[in-house]
Amino acid sequence: MGSIASQPRSRLFAVISGAALLLVLYIDLAHSNSILVKQATSSSSYFRAHYIQQQYKQETPVCRIQFVFTGTKYDYDKFPMLQSWLQYADPKCAIELVRANHAFVDELTPAERAMFDDSAYLPILQADFMKLLVLYYLGGLVTDLDVSPMKRFPDDWTGPNTALATCDVVLGSEVSCFTDECASGYVRKGQIQNWSMWARHRHSPFLGELIGFVVDKYKTFPVHDKDVAVQEVAGSGPITDFVNRYSGLDVPYYDAKTSKDSNATLASDYSKVFRMHKYGEEVCIVGTYYTGGPVGSQAGCRDSPEFCMLLHAFEGSWRHG
Template identity: 25%
Template sequence: MSFSIPTFPQQRRIVTSTAGLVTLLLLFYSYYSYAWSHPKTNLQWIPTSTTPSLIPRKIWQVLLPMPGTVHAKGLADAQARSWLLMNPDHTFTRLSTDGAEDFLRQHYPETPAYLDTFRGLPNPALQSDFLRYLVLQAEGGVYTDLDTNALQPIGSWIPEEHRSRAKVLVGIEWDQRDEKDLWGIFAYPVQFQQWTLAATPHHPILEDLVHHVLDSFHNLTEFYNTPLDRLSLSDQEILMATGPGAWTGAVWRYMEKHGVTSLRQLSYLQKPTLVEDVLIYPVNAFASGQAHSGAARWFTPKEALMKHNFKGSWRVQS
């Protein structure tokens, strides 16, 4: 077994020989300590299907410096441990600012606008959103925010009957159901989260989304008559330019081409459902713990694949 230990800036070091053995022993100790202290988290290695998934076995995270206008809300490194221990057959890469720029230069030499836009974005939340889409478009795999914990191995996420077709994994965050949108922060009656994403590289949804992000910032700079690096956007503008609103829009446009006439067709979803090659998961798979949308609020249900701790570090503070 080998795994990557990224540092600041992005580096990969493969642990081998004596040092590797010591590291593995420490990881096993950490694993059992974590499992003992978190008996309800499902932290175990479950045998996965013999049918290979189409999703590359890669895990990505992004850690960018937070300016004074954004409150980090106590983000910790401990959550990464669950992803490492639960998925020993996956590479794990965490990108800093320098690592992100190296990645974009390497993978998009013919599209300098991606790097220029990433550098020019004034808010690390916008940078993180844009980067996760570019990373998955180039290499695929699983992207997950820093404030998440793995509950089940990635290899077990896709039901057997969908493993040969599923190329994008999408989790419902908001399901309006039969209620009014009292929250006022969602763009669609059914909206998808983007704190944990999984996809094969070069999927049309990601290509569409990247173009949407570039178009959004072009329009915003024109609307406010302000350079990109001086834009000051509201939460709603962030959500629609790069956040869950943008992600939901790209998924929706793709599904609409494949027979889904309304997002409300996904309301009250009870099991993972395949639309063409997009696997849509019910709320509890990626968004348990919420106070809406029928999510299990006070306990972690067995169908939960991961846990989002809702630190909300992207929100601009007044």
């Protein structure tokens, strides 16, 4: 009898609990700072950080070369470098011009899609953001049209016999500029370039968190400010800031030792590679001998042929009509 009598009380408790939960959800959703909405729309949510991390381990390496197009590109005739990729790239690698209507856009989280659509008011902002999205959702290499390869891709870039053989993500220092005086013409000391970036697999945890960082920062900018500092939105500024935060060190990435057995840093030896290990992947930041160039030079890393993977011609492929 006691068991039977307790059943109505159990059902009543369940009804009350359910009603209380619904009330809490209603109050939360009605609030401008809804925790539920924030969690659902955050690019760096629990789902991204944990579920994708497990999925990432099952991803197969991809070989893709991608050029991002948004808005109206200007003066196509000035960018003949595309044919050099046909010469240096492995024939098995896809080469693709990625526009804003690409199928991967349907995979974006609500927060990513909101920034993607909103940043279209200034095409260069959308282009910079799209580079990061392409890296995360498609993997492979994202590069600008005024960049040409200096070595066979990917064999002599990240192949088994290279210094980057174990890297899952590769970013590069833009210039050998690590002092306040030198950096006055840049957005950061030791800033990281975004004219050529590479990911071995889709769904890199590092890139997922970087995108979340960029999305969160975008929300702090004035709406549709055409005078916004371009590199501060989804370019070298936040990329460099995020790398320094992601490393977990108390010094900038370029002042950190590149190995346990050496005191060399990227600021002292441009041929070195700074490596970060987290979530089962290796993120590599290469010195300027690989993808950058000395201050005041327009020659890229041409003067370091042993290491140099690409040549950036600085012809302004980011400009739009």
